[in-house]
Amino acid sequence: MDVDESLDEAILLGLQDDTFVTEEQRQEAEAERRRKQRQQRLLQLQAAEEASSPPNKEEPSNHGSIPVREPLNHFAEKEDDMKQNGEDEDDEFDMFSSSVSPVGHSDKSGDKNSSNTHSRGDHNHQEDWDDAEGYYKAVIGETISVLDDSIRLRVAGVVGKGVFSTVIQCSTISNTSSTSLPPIVALKCIRHNETMAKAAMNELQTLQKLKGSPGIVPLLLPTTLTPLEHRGHVLLIFTYMEYNLRDVLQKFGKGVGLSLPAVRSYFGQLLAAATHLQKHGIIHADIKPDNILVSSDFSVVQLADFGSAIHVNSPEQSQVTPYLVSRFYRAPEIVLGLTPTFAIDLWSIAVSVAELFLGDVVFRGRSNNEMLYEFMQHLGPFSNRVIRQHLVQCQKFPDVVQQFQASEGAYYVFLQQTVDAVSGNAVHKRLSLQPTTEEQKFPLATPLKQRLLKAKSANDSKKIVFQFADLLQKCLALDSSKRIPLKEALRHEFFQK
Numbered sequence: 001m002d003v004d005e006s007l008d009e010a011i012l013l014g015l016q017d018d019t020f021v022t023e024e025q026r027q028e029a030e031a032e033r034r035r036k037q038r039q040q041r042l043l044q045l046q047a048a049e050e051a052s053s054p055p056n057k058e059e060p061s062n063h064g065s066i067p068v069r070e071p072l073n074h075f076a077e078k079e080d081d082m083k084q085n086g087e088d089e090d091d092e093f094d095m096f097s098s099s100v101s102p103v104g105h106s107d108k109s110g111d112k113n114s115s116n117t118h119s120r121g122d123h124n125h126q127e128d129w130d131d132a133e134g135y136y137k138a139v140i141g142e143t144i145s146v147l148d149d150s151i152r153l154r155v156a157g158v159v160g161k162g163v164f165s166t167v168i169q170c171s172t173i174s175n176t177s178s179t180s181l182p183p184i185v186a187l188k189c190i191r192h193n194e195t196m197a198k199a200a201m202n203e204l205q206t207l208q209k210l211k212g213s214p215g216i217v218p219l220l221l222p223t224t225l226t227p228l229e230h231r232g233h234v235l236l237i238f239t240y241m242e243y244n245l246r247d248v249l250q251k252f253g254k255g256v257g258l259s260l261p262a263v264r265s266y267f268g269q270l271l272a273a274a275t276h277l278q279k280h281g282i283i284h285a286d287i288k289p290d291n292i293l294v295s296s297d298f299s300v301v302q303l304a305d306f307g308s309a310i311h312v313n314s315p316e317q318s319q320v321t322p323y324l325v326s327r328f329y330r331a332p333e334i335v336l337g338l339t340p341t342f343a344i345d346l347w348s349i350a351v352s353v354a355e356l357f358l359g360d361v362v363f364r365g366r367s368n369n370e371m372l373y374e375f376m377q378h379l380g381p382f383s384n385r386v387i388r389q390h391l392v393q394c395q396k397f398p399d400v401v402q403q404f405q406a407s408e409g410a411y412y413v414f415l416q417q418t419v420d421a422v423s424g425n426a427v428h429k430r431l432s433l434q435p436t437t438e439e440q441k442f443p444l445a446t447p448l449k450q451r452l453l454k455a456k457s458a459n460d461s462k463k464i465v466f467q468f469a470d471l472l473q474k475c476l477a478l479d480s481s482k483r484i485p486l487k488e489a490l491r492h493e494f495f496q497k
C-alpha cells in the first residue's frame with residue numbers, strides 16, 4: 001500500500017498531462033489503482049490477522065425478458081458519459097408525481113447480459129468457472145444450488161461487478177429450506193480468492209449485526225455466520241433491488257438533477273439509515289450513489305456494499321488510509337489522515353444527495369490535493385485546529401501526504417499541486433488561507449449555496465432550496481466534530497412539510 005499511495009499523487013498529476021491519456025483511460029487507470037489499493041488493504045488486514053494468531057493454526061435457457069442492469073462499478077467517475085447517455089421516452093417520467101404511469105425498463109434489456117455473462121468450457125476446471133481475476137463466470141440460465149440443494153437459483157444476468165464480487169440476478173426455482181425467498185434475488189458472488197473471502201466475512205458479520213435495520217439492503221442468506229459457498233465462491237443472497245441511485249440519476253436527472261421532493265425523500269431515508277449504522281457502531285465507509293439501491297417504484301432507498309465497513313473501536317478504525325471511500329465522496333478528514341468516524345458517512349450522504357440535485361459531481365478533484373482545493377473553494381478554509389491535527393498525523397504516518405504548511409503569522413498555506421498548462425510540468429503553489437474579507441474566505445470561493453440556487457428548477461421554491469443548502473452546509477462542515485448530529489439533521493426544517 002505504501003508504494004501505491006505514495007505513487008498516487010504523482011500518478012494523478014501525470015494523468016492531468018494532455019499527452020498522457022484520454023479521460024477514459026485516466027478513469028480506467030484510477031479504477032485499477034483503487035482496486036489495487038483495496039486488495040493491498042485486505043492483504044494488510046490478513047497479514048495482521050495471521051501475525052496475531054497462533055502458528056498452528058446446465059443448459060442455458062432464454063431469460064432475456066427479465067430486466068437486468070449493466071455493470072456499474074465505474075460509473076462513479078463517469079459522470080460525463082452519464083450525461084451523454086440521455087434517456088428517451090422514460091425521461092419525462094417524474095417519480096414523485098402522482099399523475100404519471102409506471103416506468104418501463106427499456107435500458108435493462110436481457111440483451112445487455114451478453115457482455116456480462118459467459119459461455120463455459122466442458123472440462124469442469126476452476127478456470128471454466130472463474131475468469132483470470134477470480135470473478136465467477138455466470139452463464140444465463142445455469143442453476144446454482146446452495147444449502148445441500150435445498151435452494152436452486154437460476155441465473156438471469158449480471159447486474160453489478162465490483163472489486164470484491166459479481167452481483168447476479170437470479171430467479172428462485174425451488175426452495176425447501178426453512179428460509180423463504182422471493183421469486184427474484186440478488187446473488188453476490190465473491191471473487192475466488194482467500195483474501196476476498198475473508199473480506200466477505202467482514203461484510204457478513206456487519207450485515208448480521210444490522211439485520212432488520214431499515215435502510216439497509218436485507219441479507220436473506222446466510223442467516224448465520226456460516227458462509228454459503230458455490231464452486232469456491234462465498235455467496236451472499238439479498239433482496240433484489242431494481243436500481244441504484246446512479247441509475248436513477250442517469251434515467252431522470254438528464255444532467256440537471258432530480259426534483260427536490262425526490263432528493264428530500266432520499267436524503268431523509270439515508271440519514272435514518274445512518275442512525276442505525278451508528279446505533280450498531282458501524283461506519284459504512286463507501287457510501288456513494290452506486291451503493292445506494294432503489295426499489296422498482298423509486299420510493300425506497302437502501303444502503304448496500306458493506307465490504308469496507310469499519311466497526312467502531314476495532315483496530316481497523318485506527319488505521320490511517322487517506323484513500324478510504326471513493327474519491328468524490330471522501331470526507332476531508334480522510335484526505336488529511338485523521339481517524340475516520342461516523343461523520344465520514346454523513347459527508348458521503350450529503351455529497352451524494354447534493355449530486356442528485358445538481359446532476360453533477362459536487363467535488364470533482366482528480367487527486368486528494370485537488371479535493372482539498374475543491375472543498376475550500378466551496379466551503380471556505382480549514383480551521384487552524386484541523387490543520388494542526390493533520391500536521392501531527394503527517395509526522396506519525398508516512399502515508400499521509402502533507403497538504404498544508406505554517407507561514408508567517410497565525411495562518412497556514414495550502415500546498416497546491418497543479419500542472420502548468422503550457423509546459424505540462426508539475427507546479428507547486430503556496431496558497432494563503434488568510435481571509436481577505438468576511439465574505440471572501442478563500443481565493444476563488446464559490447459557495448455551495450450559490451451553486452444549488454443556480455441549479456434550482458422553476459418548480460422548486462427558493463425557500464426550500466435555501467433550507468436544503470443550509471442542511472447540506474451543516475453536514476459538510478470541514479471540521480468533522482462540527483458536523484450536525486443525525487437526530488438534529490432529521491429535525492431540520494428542510495424535512496418539515
Ligand SMILES: Nc1ncnc2c1ncn2[C@@H]1O[C@H](COP(=O)(O)OP(=O)(O)OP(=O)(O)O)[C@@H](O)[C@H]1O
Pocket residue numbers: 072073159160161162163164165166167186188217238239240241242243244290291293304305306307
Ligand atoms: N441487492 C441488490 N440488488 C440489485 N443490485 C445490487 C444488489 N446489491 C448490489 N447490486 C449491484 O451490484 C453492484 C456491485 O455490488 P457491491 O458494491 O456490493 O459489490 P462489490 O464487489 O463489493 O463492489 P465495490 O467495488 O463497490 O466494493 C452495486 O453497485 C449494485 O449496482
